[in-house]
Amino acid sequence: MPELASPARAVPALTIEDLTYSYPNTTRPALSDVSLTLGAGEFALLAGRSACGKSTLLRAACGLVPHFHGGEIEGSVNVAGIDAIATGPGELAAVVGYVAQDPETQIVSTTVAAEIALPLELRGESPTSRARAVEEVALALAIPHLLDRTVDTLSGGELQRVALAAALVTRPQLVLLDEPTSQLDPVAGDELIWLLRRLNEEWGVTVLLAEHRLERCLAAADRVVAVESGSIAFDGAPRDFLTWAQDADPALETPAARMFSMAGIEPLPTGVRDARRTLASTDPLTEGRRTPSERLVLFGPTASQRDAPLPAKKLREEGVRLPSTPTLSVNDLWVELGQGDTPRDVIRGIDLRIEDGERVALMGRNGAGKSTVLRTIAGLVEPVRGKVEVPGGIALLSQNPGDYLVRERVGDELLGELGIAALRIVGMEQAIDRDPRDLSGGERQRLALAIALAGRMDGDELPGLVALDEPTRGMDRARKQDLTELVAELAERGAGVVVATHDVEFAAAFAERVVLLGDGVVIADGAAAEVLSGGWYFATEVARILDLPGIVTPEQGAAALETDSG
Amino acid sequence: MRSPFAYTPRPGPLQTASPGAAVAYLGAFVVVSFLYSSPVVLAAVGAGVLLAGTSAGARAALGAALRMGLTLALLIVAVNALVVDRGETVLARLGEWPLLGRVDVTGEAIAAGATIGLRATVAMVAFAVYSACVDPDRVLRALRPLAGRSALTATLISRLVPVAAADAARLRDAGRLRGPGAAPLGRATLARRLLAGSLDRAVDVAATLELRGYGLEPSTSSLGSSRSTSDSPGGCVDCRSRYDTRFYAVATTILVAAVAGKLLGADGFSTYPTVEMAVTSTTVAVSAVAILAGIAPWRRQPQRATRPHQAAGAAPPEAPNA
Numbered sequence: 055m056p057e058l059a060s061p062a063r064a065v066p067a068l069t070i071e072d073l074t075y076s077y078p079n080t081t082r083p084a085l086s087d088v089s090l091t092l093g094a095g096e097f098a099l100l101a102g103r104s105a106c107g108k109s110t111l112l113r114a115a116c117g118l119v120p121h122f123h124g125g126e127i128e129g130s131v132n133v134a135g136i137d138a139i140a141t142g143p144g145e146l147a148a149v150v151g152y153v154a155q156d157p158e159t160q161i162v163s164t165t166v167a168a169e170i171a172l173p174l175e176l177r178g179e180s181p182t183s184r185a186r187a188v189e190e191v192a193l194a195l196a197i198p199h200l201l202d203r204t205v206d207t208l209s210g211g212e213l214q215r216v217a218l219a220a221a222l223v224t225r226p227q228l229v230l231l232d233e234p235t236s237q238l239d240p241v242a243g244d245e246l247i248w249l250l251r252r253l254n255e256e257w258g259v260t261v262l263l264a265e266h267r268l269e270r271c272l273a274a275a276d277r278v279v280a281v282e283s284g285s286i287a288f289d290g291a292p293r294d295f296l297t298w299a300q301d302a303d304p305a306l307e308t309p310a311a312r313m314f315s316m317a318g319i320e321p322l323p324t325g326v327r328d329a330r331r332t333l334a335s336t337d338p339l340t341e342g343r344r345t346p347s348e349r350l351v352l353f354g355p356t357a358s359q360r361d362a363p364l365p366a367k368k369l370r371e372e373g374v375r376l377p378s379t380p381t382l383s384v385n386d387l388w389v390e391l392g393q394g395d396t397p398r399d400v401i402r403g404i405d406l407r408i409e410d411g412e413r414v415a416l417m418g419r420n421g422a423g424k425s426t427v428l429r430t431i432a433g434l435v436e437p438v439r440g441k442v443e444v445p446g447g448i449a450l451l452s453q454n455p456g457d458y459l460v461r462e463r464v465g466d467e468l469l470g471e472l473g474i475a476a477l478r479i480v481g482m483e484q485a486i487d488r489d490p491r492d493l494s495g496g497e498r499q500r501l502a503l504a505i506a507l508a509g510r511m512d513g514d515e516l517p518g519l520v521a522l523d524e525p526t527r528g529m530d531r532a533r534k535q536d537l538t539e540l541v542a543e544l545a546e547r548g549a550g551v552v553v554a555t556h557d558v559e560f561a562a563a564f565a566e567r568v569v570l571l572g573d574g575v576v577i578a579d580g581a582a583a584e585v586l587s588g589g590w591y592f593a594t595e596v597a598r599i600l601d602l603p604g605i606v607t608p609e610q611g612a613a614a615l616e617t618d619s620g
Numbered sequence: 621m622r623s624p625f626a627y628t629p630r631p632g633p634l635q636t637a638s639p640g641a642a643v644a645y646l647g648a649f650v651v652v653s654f655l656y657s658s659p660v661v662l663a664a665v666g667a668g669v670l671l672a673g674t675s676a677g678a679r680a681a682l683g684a685a686l687r688m689g690l691t692l693a694l695l696i697v698a699v700n701a702l703v704v705d706r707g708e709t710v711l712a713r714l715g716e717w718p719l720l721g722r723v724d725v726t727g728e729a730i731a732a733g734a735t736i737g738l739r740a741t742v743a744m745v746a747f748a749v750y751s752a753c754v755d756p757d758r759v760l761r762a763l764r765p766l767a768g769r770s771a772l773t774a775t776l777i778s779r780l781v782p783v784a785a786a787d788a789a790r791l792r793d794a795g796r797l798r799g800p801g802a803a804p805l806g807r808a809t810l811a812r813r814l815l816a817g818s819l820d821r822a823v824d825v826a827a828t829l830e831l832r833g834y835g836l837e838p839s840t841s842s843l844g845s846s847r848s849t850s851d852s853p854g855g856c857v858d859c860r861s862r863y864d865t866r867f868y869a870v871a872t873t874i875l876v877a878a879v880a881g882k883l884l885g886a887d888g889f890s891t892y893p894t895v896e897m898a899v900t901s902t903t904v905a906v907s908a909v910a911i912l913a914g915i916a917p918w919r920r921q922p923q924r925a926t927r928p929h930q931a932a933g934a935a936p937p938e939a940p941n942a
Contacts, residue, residue, distance in 0.1 A: 122827050147833040159824035162832070164627055164778065168757035175761065176833040202629045206622060206782060220832070392622070434793050450797050457794035460805060460813040472801025509801025 065135045067228040067260035068092040068115055073129035075110060075119055084110040086284040088129070092262060094227065097254045099271055100264040101295070101306055102281035103530040104495060108264040109155075111281065112230045115262065116152040117143035134227045147173060151221025155233040155528060157213035160220075166208070167201040170219045177224070191223045194257075195249060209420045211242030218246070222253065228260045229253075235270060236527045239419040239556045240591045247271045266530050269308040269559070269595045272296075273325025280306065296322040305532040309559055309595040309608045316612035329599040333615075379445055381550030382408040382431065382519050387440035389423075389430050389574075400426050401437070402574040408519065408550040413541060415561035415582060416554040417592055418571035424554035425453070427571070428521045446518025449510055453524045455502035459490040464501060468508050476508035477501075479516070479547070480540065496533045499525060500540070516547035526557045538564040562586050562594045562606040582606065623782065624680040625751040632753070633863040633917055634676040639759040641867035645917065646672070646746045648871040652878040652910060653742040657735055658889040660899055661881075664907030666742045668874075669749060671914030678752040685748030686741070693737025700733030701725045706892045732891040772834065776825060783825075784818045791817070866917045874913045881906035 235243035323329030389401035570578035707728025795805035888898030
């Protein structure tokens with residue numbers, strides 16, 4: 055019996071042909087000769103390094119390019135049969151929804167219900183159909199309880215869901231998402247990806263998702279499109295993408311694929327379940343249901359585990375004497391935020407001690423209190439109780455490095471030799487005459503850190519505490535590696551370094567200790583390998599696959615697998 | 621951190637009332653405060669607004685508005701006392717001042733300043749209650765059919781003002797976090813950076829509005845919509861509330877009482893050349909109306925027992941074929 059296809063679904067959701075586009079006042083095209091067709095109901099992942107053209111491609115698919123951004127464009131873009139270059143984003147709003155990286159910038163109403171209803175209201179939908187559509191999309195995204203809230207009371211994850219609801223409420227055929235999980239904790243990020251998968255399967259919505267954290271969404275995707283310098287470098291199935299990335303751009307490999315590749319195991323896995331299945335068929339490591347401790351006894355700790363430095367807390371517990379004056383000492387810290395009728399304790403009796411040269415990841419879900427702890431240590435928030443001591447001072451880089459950059463020349467941001475020394479530490483002394491606006495995202499972050507560090511050095515030494523708040527938002531793996539090296543260098547110069555982050559893979563790479571916060575209290579504090587292998591959400595992909603205590607990075611995982619096969 | 625003036629959804633009568641009813645109700649207090657100079661009536665109007673705000677659950681907004689209003693009132697009193705030399709009761713002779721000339725502080729000038737300050741405080745408190753209790757989205761929705769472009773501007777402003785305030789707070793924090801070897805952040809630099817950031821934000825919000833279809837004509841853009849014949853496209857499901865009649869009735873009562881009182885001499889107050897105040901029964905009556913108006917809309921109506929099965933403890937009647 056022939057398959058019945060509705061006329062609307064027979065048309066591809068997105069057809070791009072020979073698209074070349076340059077932003078105004080630029081010489082190099084952001085997109086070059088791009089051709090791409092997305093069939094109705096596909097879930098495609100857009101991969102690529104920072105500034106490779108992923109966002110521009112999404113903007114072209116929703117009409118913002120060229121209608122909003124201007125510039126020169128050649129080729130054609132069709133969304134569900136509508137010419138996106140001839141029509142504007144307003145006309146395309148009926149068939150395409152767009153969700154940007156920062157939910158703050160895509161909310162225009164005061165209440166959640168009004169925000170979701172706005173696209174329908176602007177299209178002249180009746181009040182009753184608006185009310186029904188809002189109710190249905192809220193149910194689909196599990197946010198009916200948010201409808202009466204004002205948007206300024208929502209967390210980042212809630213705000214991102216509201217933005218997604220506003221994009222979906224018109225029941226578009228195509229949804230475009232630009233790194234929607236970059237500001238979300240692992241829990242909210244995973245939920246969002248599987249929510250998209252469910253919408254894709256149940257509503258038939260075509261999804262084009264740009265992401266850096268591929269390990270989070272590769273398993274949900276039907277297809278991967280890799281963009282490199284404005285051109286499509288790969289277009290195929292997720293497993294084929296991993297094989298391609300192995301040689302073409304290892305920075306795009308997922309941790310699981312890297313582990314398999316280092317251990318010489320084929321095929322490369324697209325996710326945790328895939329990896330477990332492959333290992334179960336080839337490897338006694340995951341055979342049966344041995345407990346982690348049984349397996350550790352069976353296979354023993356790896357060399358990297360044995361050589362990993364013990365965090366200061368553990369050393370203290372083991373009776374090793376540490377310097378009497380730590381870099382940071384926090385005792386019984388209580389912080390209350392909110393005003394008027396609803397103040398609440400955001401931090402509830404935290405104790406924290408960080409030594410010179412220690413690298414600590416401060417983790418926890420959105421709203422757990424990570425940023426508040428750092429802001430309190432830096433003196434931006436007054437605690438209601440407790441004591442904070444930072445004898446060597448603190449240099450805090452907040453979530454928005456751009457807030458530190460207020461002048462038009464790098465050199466004007468800093469004073470004399472002290473400024474030059476700070477630029478040298480972050481490797482930016484060659485950029486002294488450049489305009490901060492012309493710097494890349496990573497360079498801007500380094501410059502902001504130099505501004506926070508300026509004048510706090512003692513020769514080449516860096517006493518005191520360096521704190522970074524969510525520094526990996528929107529970063530590709532190559533830039534995260536640069537940041538890992540910078541953190542190591544700061545610690546080598548004597549600074550205690552604490553980084554508030556959601557990024558478990560980054561934490562596994564840079565930290566020797568992880569402090570996990572939950573609702574304003576410390577719920578775990580120990581060696582990074584120990585904490586990041588002891589849970590589900592705050593665990594690396596390798597830890598979730600192998601479930602072995604202390605095995606969190608691809609290198610450790612590959613070593614464990616090789617030990618086993620050897 | 622949330623502004624105390626930010627709208628907070630609550631299931632109260634003022635929050636669920638239509639924007640027109642809420643504006644009429646709170647606006648009536650402001651109109652009376654500008655109609656009268658009598659401190660008795662002004663104090664009563666202020667008490668009425670405070671009662672209304674308290675009943676609506678806007679205590680944080682009231683507190684903040686009172687602090688700001690009283691500070692402003694003190695400033696007005698001080699300025700009026702220094703720049704106005706009318707009045708017969710000289711309290712202090714401060715000699716010759718540059719620009720101001722001879723400065724004599726009179727009791728009448730202080731009283732006049734206090735009256736203006738009290739009026740300003742009442743207006744600020746009423747606006748604070750409006751800001752905390754009236755959903756700006758519903759106001760904009762009501763305005764949109766009347767003035768689309770103005771509503772667009774208001775939408776942008778209503779979104780950008782709190783965003784700019786948050787940006788300013790973040791930039792100030794970043795300024796405090798600059799190392800001792802970094803160039804200090806002056807006010808002019810901060811303002812310039814804030815302006816540039818606001819322009820970027822405005823571009824982002826404008827892009828979002830474009831994507832939501834703000835520039836479309838409703839008649840040409842309702843693709844795939846399923847409109848019921850009973851619906852009007854410009855209509856609004858939540859534009860009316862069962863409390864609207866109460867707010868309109870109370871607003872009308874205050875205004876009628878105030879105008880009638882004014883005609884009957886309830887505003888017997890003058891400040892120059894000497895302070896004279898006449899508190900008549902009409903003044904007391906207008907003041908009482910103003911105070912009662914602050915609580916009247918929140919009065920619980922007695923439950924009507926029109927259906928026998930709705931009486932307490934009574935079970936609903938069974939279906940005939942059950």
